[in-house]
Amino acid sequence: MAVKLYLGVEGVLLHRVNRLKRKARGFEAMPYALEFLSWAVSRIDCYWLTSLDRCGGNNRIRRAFRIAWNIPNLPGELEILFEAVIPTVWDNAKIEGIDLDSDFFWIESDPDPECLAGLKRRGIENRLLIYRQPNDLWKFACQLEPLGEKADLW
Secondary structure (H helix, E strand, C coil): CCCEEEECCECCCEEEEEECCCCEEEEEECCCHHHHHHHHHCCCEEEECCCCCCECCCHHHHHHHHHHHCCCCCCHHHHHHHHCCEECECCCCHHHHCCCCCCEEEEECCCCHHHHHHHHHHCCHHHEEECCCCCHHHHHHHHHHHHCCCCCCC
16 A cells, blocks of 8 residues: 655645735745655655645645746646645545545644544554644655655655
């Protein structure tokens, strides 16, 4: 059975910012977000697990990255990268979008108490990797590397 990696977007790959000029909320890419995503997709079955798009799609995720990179469209190589990440479906708590019976890891910046309790009840709270600082993506890649197929990091 292949390892699954569930990826939070806000707070892990992107950071929300308030763009005062537009009076709209925007995004900035976290350091190493693209490198980590490229690395992960090439080695592990990846899944989006984000409140940006919890209905099985990824249009709002793509839009958030376009805003972060200030580009109207994702280039072809990024479209391919984003297509490789499988969207999840969940209603009330992100844990609903995780196949808890699988071999998985979940990268999240701010897990809610319900999700933490659900993982703890099953004794799998060690599957949650909490993102706290920019070099955490590198740390997670080093931790997950033995699970992947290739031997080099970005």
